[in-house]
Amino acid sequence: AQSVTQLDSHVSVSEGTPVLLRCNYSSSYSPSLFWYVQHPNKGLQLLLKYTSAATLVKGINGFEAEFKKSETSFHLTKPSAHMSDAAEYFCVVSDPRMLIFGKGTRLHILP
């Protein structure tokens, strides 16, 4: 069965510093992985997706994630945080009929 674990429920970084949101996955086959972002009282927006092509995936708003099979990880990074990045981030693995979400990491940006 597929599952994802987001290792931090809250992450705080100062504006202009790097962001690292951690995600580990479990999958019985080569997975498709996604990161979604949810701003307060809004729907979910796809940041990026990995589907067995390049292991380093670039997404929107300067985010990227690296698929590491040996570590079963798919961590999300951004070189320089912006105030508008404050939101909830979900790591997601696909199952043939559904998406399986992690519990989310709330990113706080300190001025």
Place this chain on the structure above:
Amino acid sequence: NAGVMQNPRHLVRRRGQEARLRCSPMKGHSHVYWYRQLPEEGLKFMVYLQKENIIDESGMPKERFSAEFPKEGPSILRIQQVVRGDSAAYFCASSPTGESVGSPLHFGNGTRLTVT
């Protein structure tokens, strides 16, 4: 091209009432998914529908919850005799194909149900 449209955005019901949540998928999408987000939790799959068919309802509670996606009109998630534990955000998503593998879903902005 309009995205996935959900209404209402907010819904307040008293215990025992019925809640009806509507979802219009993106144009050209014939597959609809409903997810529920409880406070401080990620989204949990409830049900996957195609037009007039329920494909997978393994995430739906066995009682009081039902979903449909008729040939014409939006998909409806119906909750009968609501209880406080039903308070959550309900998200609808759509896709042009039925296979989620490799295909991200397009989500609506959700309906936030509050049961008083």
